[in-house]
Amino acid sequence: MKRRDFLKLSAALALTGAAAACGGPSASSAPAASGSSGASGAPAAPADSAAPASGAATDAAAGAPAGGRVLVAYFSATGNTAAVAETIAGAAGAELFALEPVTPYTDADLDYNDNGSRTSQERADPALQEVPLVSAAVDGWDTYDTVFVGYPIWWGGAAWPVNGFVTGNDFAGKRVIPFCTSGGSGLGRSGERLAELAGSGDWAEGRRFSAGAGAEEIAAWLAELGLQLL
Numbered sequence: 001m002k003r004r005d006f007l008k009l010s011a012a013l014a015l016t017g018a019a020a021a022c023g024g025p026s027a028s029s030a031p032a033a034s035g036s037s038g039a040s041g042a043p044a045a046p047a048d049s050a051a052p053a054s055g056a057a058t059d060a061a062a063g064a065p066a067g068g069r070v071l072v073a074y075f076s077a078t079g080n081t082a083a084v085a086e087t088i089a090g091a092a093g094a095e096l097f098a099l100e101p102v103t104p105y106t107d108a109d110l111d112y113n114d115n116g117s118r119t120s121q122e123r124a125d126p127a128l129q130e131v132p133l134v135s136a137a138v139d140g141w142d143t144y145d146t147v148f149v150g151y152p153i154w155w156g157g158a159a160w161p162v163n164g165f166v167t168g169n170d171f172a173g174k175r176v177i178p179f180c181t182s183g184g185s186g187l188g189r190s191g192e193r194l195a196e197l198a199g200s201g202d203w204a205e206g207r208r209f210s211a212g213a214g215a216e217e218i219a220a221w222l223a224e225l226g227l228q229l230l
């Protein structure tokens with residue numbers, strides 16, 4: 001399916017209130033374009049925005065919201081999730097932690113139209129979805145009370161490079177809040193599946209954002225969560 005057709009399908013699903021179809025087999029065979037701007041049409045963030053912005057976060061001592069220290073861990077292949085993660089971190093006074101595959105994904109790797117691409121091959125073989133990360137270990141892990149976990153939707157579910165972070169850490173005693181970006185699909189059951197993988201932590205329902213999600217939308221969500229700093 002072409003990207004234009006996928007976006008039409010997404011729009012139709014959204015109109016019928018069926019955005020959660022991301023977990024279903026039909027949506028799972030028709031992802032949005034890699035590196036795309038998503039359904040919103042807003043430009044994708046630059047790829048290098050996946051790197052944590054140094055100094056963008058505020059730690060607990062400098063005035064984190066009630067509820068304690070907050071971490072925003074995220075994987076982002078083309079920058080969209082990174083942009084949302086940075087906005088969350090800025091508004092919640094959180095630290096950022098970028099999950100970086102040892103072998104970064106190239107544009108060719110992300111081409112879901114190519115059955116031979118890396119992501120297509122990984123999708124077909126769950127063993128290949130155990131993507132080694134540069135690091136899944138967060139300095140001061142025990143000091144965080146709340147952990148956001150961000151990822152793009154790939155074929156209706158959480159992009160698997162986030163799995164190593166989820167399985168590699170003990171979330172006991174932490175509030176965990178998943179969020180994703182996508183070309184149109186909803187969060188679906190991706191957060192629940194990550195909670196199952198983690199096996200610990202108090203996981204919230206989470207939220208899906210479009211690539212061009214604005215600071216106001218994100219701040220409103222943080223306010224609902226009681227995590228807005230400003």
Ligand SMILES: Cc1cc2nc3c(=O)[nH]c(=O)nc-3n(C[C@H](O)[C@H](O)[C@H](O)COP(=O)(O)O)c2cc1C
Pocket residue numbers: 022027028030031032033034035036037038044075076077078079080081082110111112119151152153154155156157181182183184185186210211
């Ligand atoms: C391999 C692959 C599969 C995707 N599958 C879906 C999908 O099922 N549904 C959807 O809405 N978007 C899908 N997308 C689009 C991404 O979710 C979207 O562009 C996201 O914002 C990318 O985030 P990032 O820039 O942080 O990597 C897919 C993208 C790729 C590369």
